[in-house]
Amino acid sequence: MTSLKKITEFRRPVAINLASRASASGCEDCGARHHGLCDALTDDELAFLARVAQRLTLAAGTALIEEGEPAQYFYNINSGNIRLFKSLPDGRRQITGFAGPGHFLGLAATGKNVFSAETMEPVQLCRFSRTAMASMFEEFPVLERKLLDVAMHELVLSQQQMLLLGRKTAIERIASFLLSWAERQEICAAGTLPKPNTTMKLPLSRTDLADFLGLTIETVSRSLSYLKRDGLIEIPNIHEIVLLRPQALSDIAEAAV
Amino acid sequence: MTSLKKITEFRRPVAINLASRASASGCEDCGARHHGLCDALTDDELAFLARVAQRLTLAAGTALIEEGEPAQYFYNINSGNIRLFKSLPDGRRQITGFAGPGHFLGLAATGKNVFSAETMEPVQLCRFSRTAMASMFEEFPVLERKLLDVAMHELVLSQQQMLLLGRKTAIERIASFLLSWAERQEICAAGTLPKPNTTMKLPLSRTDLADFLGLTIETVSRSLSYLKRDGLIEIPNIHEIVLLRPQALSDIAEAAV
DNA sequence: CGCCGGCTTTGATATGACTCAATGAACAGT
DNA sequence: ACTGTTCATTGAGTCATATCAAAGCCGGCG
Numbered sequence: 001m002t003s004l005k006k007i008t009e010f011r012r013p014v015a016i017n018l019a020s021r022a023s024a025s026g027c028e029d030c031g032a033r034h035h036g037l038c039d040a041l042t043d044d045e046l047a048f049l050a051r052v053a054q055r056l057t058l059a060a061g062t063a064l065i066e067e068g069e070p071a072q073y074f075y076n077i078n079s080g081n082i083r084l085f086k087s088l089p090d091g092r093r094q095i096t097g098f099a100g101p102g103h104f105l106g107l108a109a110t111g112k113n114v115f116s117a118e119t120m121e122p123v124q125l126c127r128f129s130r131t132a133m134a135s136m137f138e139e140f141p142v143l144e145r146k147l148l149d150v151a152m153h154e155l156v157l158s159q160q161q162m163l164l165l166g167r168k169t170a171i172e173r174i175a176s177f178l179l180s181w182a183e184r185q186e187i188c189a190a191g192t193l194p195k196p197n198t199t200m201k202l203p204l205s206r207t208d209l210a211d212f213l214g215l216t217i218e219t220v221s222r223s224l225s226y227l228k229r230d231g232l233i234e235i236p237n238i239h240e241i242v243l244l245r246p247q248a249l250s251d252i253a254e255a256a257v
Numbered sequence: 258m259t260s261l262k263k264i265t266e267f268r269r270p271v272a273i274n275l276a277s278r279a280s281a282s283g284c285e286d287c288g289a290r291h292h293g294l295c296d297a298l299t300d301d302e303l304a305f306l307a308r309v310a311q312r313l314t315l316a317a318g319t320a321l322i323e324e325g326e327p328a329q330y331f332y333n334i335n336s337g338n339i340r341l342f343k344s345l346p347d348g349r350r351q352i353t354g355f356a357g358p359g360h361f362l363g364l365a366a367t368g369k370n371v372f373s374a375e376t377m378e379p380v381q382l383c384r385f386s387r388t389a390m391a392s393m394f395e396e397f398p399v400l401e402r403k404l405l406d407v408a409m410h411e412l413v414l415s416q417q418q419m420l421l422l423g424r425k426t427a428i429e430r431i432a433s434f435l436l437s438w439a440e441r442q443e444i445c446a447a448g449t450l451p452k453p454n455t456t457m458k459l460p461l462s463r464t465d466l467a468d469f470l471g472l473t474i475e476t477v478s479r480s481l482s483y484l485k486r487d488g489l490i491e492i493p494n495i496h497e498i499v500l501l502r503p504q505a506l507s508d509i510a511e512a513a514v
Numbered sequence: 515c516g517c518c519g520g521c522t523t524t525g526a527t528a529t530g531a532c533t534c535a536a537t538g539a540a541c542a543g544t
Numbered sequence: 545a546c547t548g549t550t551c552a553t554t555g556a557g558t559c560a561t562a563t564c565a566a567a568g569c570c571g572g573c574g
Contacts, residue, residue: 086420088512094420114413145401151408156371158415163343163351165422166471214423216562221523255345463552476531478553
């Protein structure tokens with residue numbers, strides 16, 4: 001299949017959400033509801049996936065993709081969260097996104113990884129070799145359409161993040177992040193606000209938060225304290241946040257005038 | 258075609274490079290060499306494109322896509338450059354990318370635009386209606402594969418830009434930009450440096466540059482002056498830059514230690 | 515229980531980039 | 545050539561965030 005070969009040759013590493021229904025990979029939560037992005041996979045597709053996939057469990061803090069290394073595998077996450085990032089030689093780090101249950105980490109079949117990925121907690125995932133991936137696409141060309149949709153969704157998120165990193169103040173970044181994280185956790189529908197007093201989990205360290213928002217941990221901490229003092233949020237513990245006044249957060253996030 | 262309908266419903270607005278060879282749209286330069294990303298279109302594809310496309314010429318400064326407005330068309334650029342950006346209510350603006358000859362601006366067939374686009378100079382382009390686009394995909398499903406490739410390439414660029422916006426200093430941003438712009442202009446192959454003393458066109462105002470790099474025009478100007486003083490670049494006129502010492506620029510851009 | 519080590523919060527100071535302001539250069543129209 | 549307009553450069557001062565430093569908190573483990 002020369003045309004197939006071409007695809008894999010040209011495909012770049014990238015993090016996308018396959019939003020597979022369930023699971024070949026055994027994940028109970030990988031419904032199409034993830035990002036509401038594309039249809040669930042068919043049973044045929046799932047069965048095929050089950051045959052070519054390799055299941056793995058990784059401990060927290062495992063580096064599964066390293067920038068600059070040859071890209072060898074595709075991953076589909078079942079449970080747990082992964083951070084994706086790029087680094088500068090002097091150690092500065094920018095987290096470019098997160099991948100959670102249902103997300104898909106596609107790698108260049110040839111070429112090198114252009115970002116790194118580490119598990120933030122114990123992670124269960126399915127790994128596909130280059131050839132398994134290729135045969136999957138051959139078997140189900142419709143997958144490409146689905147991948148295209150999710151890749152485009154990722155691009156939309158990237159553009160939002162560029163606006164945040166390039167033009168928003170520290171407090172605006174924090175407010176924006178909290179709301180977008182709520183959307184990501186499907187606490188609220190895309191484009192809507194969560195209800196007041198909604199509690200959400202936040203499995204990120206302050207360092208992760210800082211590296212995602214282009215700030216320092218001190219500034220992150222100060223901004224959160226500020227929001228807390230003003231009664232917009234509550235922080236019962238380090239991994240939970242209560243959104244007391246989402247509308248007020250939104251006003252800050254979008255710099256409403 | 259229900260499946261086709263679904264695609265268009267879910268497709269998000271996004272700027273991608275179709276890298277069409279040339280053209281239905283009459284562009285002499287739209288070779289596959291653009292980004293070296295995917296194969297040229299076949300003659301069949303080009304002929305089909307010619308039938309469904311609508312050719313337009315736009316004056317410099319025309320707003321062709323506005324964030325929040327309903328998305329109606331797909332565009333394929335023949336000549337000229339377009340800036341893509343997002344804005345905050347108070348006027349702060351972040352340019353998220355540029356689209357030049359051969360690039361493709363895809364719009365959600367339903368839904369709203371998530372970014373705005375304006376021509377930076379006179380632009381010739383082809384416009385496709387939602388239905389024309391849909392029939393094109395129906396006719397040539399392989400287009401989706403190509404779009405997937407270019408969407409992934411755009412994601413790679415976005416990730417680079419996030420690192421730049423979140424973690425680089427002003428001078429590093431300028432140096433990075435100059436080199437990536439050279440790559441974009443195909444003055445050098447991806448991943449390589451241009452030859453010393455290479456001259457390149459830079460059809461951006463300082464304001465565009467600032468809004469792309471998350472800086473102010475003053476800081477952009479100062480950083481360029483600094484590079485000029487140190488003999489890394491030459492600025493014969495506002496729309497041209499000579500890269501005297503690309504390696505030195507690269508050392509700054511990548512924060513080599 | 516109590517000490518230790520890592521992470522977070524808070525405080526004090528420094529600084530890179532922004533803001534405000536003036537000057538300079540390029541260009542269009544008269 | 546002159547004038548007005550717009551955009552770019554340069555300078556001076558300010559401010560938001562980074563950096564440096566010191567507590568505070570919390571979980572693990574002896």
